[in-house]
Amino acid sequence: MASDDFTQQALQHLDALYNFAVYLTRNPPEADDLVQETYLRALRFSHRFEPGTHLRAWLFQILRNTFLTFYRLREREVPIADDGVPDWDVPMFHDAPEDSSSAMEAHTDLERAMSRLPQDFRTVLLLAEVEGMPLEDVARVMGCPVGTVKSRIFRAKERLRALLSDYKR
Amino acid sequence: MSDRFSDSSDETLGRRLASELPRHAAPARLRAAILDAAAPRAAKPAWLVPALSALATAMVLALAFLPLLPRIVPVDPAERLTRSVVAEHERALMWGARHAEVIPAALPWLTQESGIGLRSVFAGDDRLSFVGAEPVYLDGRRGMALYYRDTDGHLVTYTVLPAAGLPVPERRRLQVDRFRPALLYDSGFSSWVWRQGDLVCFLVSDMVSEAELDRFKDYFVRVRTATEPVPAY
Numbered sequence: 242m243a244s245d246d247f248t249q250q251a252l253q254h255l256d257a258l259y260n261f262a263v264y265l266t267r268n269p270p271e272a273d274d275l276v277q278e279t280y281l282r283a284l285r286f287s288h289r290f291e292p293g294t295h296l297r298a299w300l301f302q303i304l305r306n307t308f309l310t311f312y313r314l315r316e317r318e319v320p321i322a323d324d325g326v327p328d329w330d331v332p333m334f335h336d337a338p339e340d341s342s343s344a345m346e347a348h349t350d351l352e353r354a355m356s357r358l359p360q361d362f363r364t365v366l367l368l369a370e371v372e373g374m375p376l377e378d379v380a381r382v383m384g385c386p387v388g389t390v391k392s393r394i395f396r397a398k399e400r401l402r403a404l405l406s407d408y409k410r
Numbered sequence: 411m412s413d414r415f416s417d418s419s420d421e422t423l424g425r426r427l428a429s430e431l432p433r434h435a436a437p438a439r440l441r442a443a444i445l446d447a448a449a450p451r452a453a454k455p456a457w458l459v460p461a462l463s464a465l466a467t468a469m470v471l472a473l474a475f476l477p478l479l480p481r482i483v484p485v486d487p488a489e490r491l492t493r494s495v496v497a498e499h500e501r502a503l504m505w506g507a508r509h510a511e512v513i514p515a516a517l518p519w520l521t522q523e524s525g526i527g528l529r530s531v532f533a534g535d536d537r538l539s540f541v542g543a544e545p546v547y548l549d550g551r552r553g554m555a556l557y558y559r560d561t562d563g564h565l566v567t568y569t570v571l572p573a574a575g576l577p578v579p580e581r582r583r584l585q586v587d588r589f590r591p592a593l594l595y596d597s598g599f600s601s602w603v604w605r606q607g608d609l610v611c612f613l614v615s616d617m618v619s620e621a622e623l624d625r626f627k628d629y630f631v632r633v634r635t636a637t638e639p640v641p642a643y
Contacts, residue, residue, distance in 0.1 A: 255436045259436035273437070276444075351426060351431055
């Protein structure tokens with residue numbers, strides 16, 4: 242397992258990771274599970290972390306990959322709703338509570354609009370704009386070139402603006 | 411809606427995301443759970459794993475070789491012979507008699523094969539029905555076995571072997587009608603053992619309980635009184 246130093250450094254990013262997880266899963270109990278799984282993996286594979294590189298980006302990358310792993314599983318398992326969009330309220334982890342009251346409610350138009358963005362667009366905005374991560378780190382987390390990140394940010398904002406203007410009407 | 415909605419430049423939208431989107435702080439229990447998971451577990455003693463492996467290996471070897479270990483052979487020759495007879499009874503119970511012959515048609519063949527003749531033979535009645543007969547070779551002796559089945563399905567095996575001078579254990583003898591056979595037990599079976607001249611006879615069944623003893627005595631009397639084996643040569 243990881244050294245105490247590594248654990249302490251990794252825990253400095255707990256709040257940011259949890260916030261990211263909540264917006265990805267839109268369900269706090271699932272976010273708990275996701276973050277916990279992320280840390281377990283990070284601590285187990287701490288020897289693979291290259292000192293001097295960005296621990297924060299590495300942790301976000303693990304979290305996103307973990308999310309995608311379960312997300313893809315869920316997409317295969319969950320029937321598609323009438324509008325062709327998967328039912329987002331289904332718990333991501335099999336043992337997650339299914340109490341709908343625990344699901345995150347969107348209180349503002351901005352939250353509602355964010356929740357309606359495709360997952361890749363939402364992720365890129367959360368990392369770049371909300372977490373203020375450099376584009377190089379975002380590219381590392383997303384596993385794509387920086388140019389693709391820029392393009393996604395542009396398109397994500399366009400989509401977000403359209404959604405917000407819908408709410409304005 | 412607020413006025414800021416009208417300002418839709420990229421920079422403004424980015425600022426709004428950073429400042430207006432609610433942030434969710436990790437609950438304290440999550441931090442505690444992660445710290446708990448990160449805490450080093452008490453290391454197992456170095457000797458524990460090899461010791462457990464050795465123990466498991468020894469148990470597997472013991473189980474594998476247990477059936478190959480020699481069984482404790484009874485000192486008493488009658489008990490030793492009884493064990494062979496019971497083993498033959500078990501075989502018949504599991505696989506059936508090898509030759510289902512009809513008495514008396516089979517008698518000449520049985521006598522030829524076993525070296526034992528039957529002046530008279532119990533051919534079955536309303537309680538015991540004859541199943542089959544076959545020559546046997548037990549403990550280095552040629553003999554014959556007759557199989558019966560009672561109305562409850564118990565297999566009863568009558569076996570006769572040449573055994574001149576074989577002592578029947580006195581302490582196991584019981585008075586049954588006008589006879590005094592010995593009652594021996596082996597491997598969950600009971601067996602009447604008695605001498606008739608130079609031959610030793612056995613009547614084996616799985617009736618081992620006190621409640622079944624009277625019935626087994628009755629079977630013994632039926633077979634004993636009706637059957638008279640003699641050496642053929």
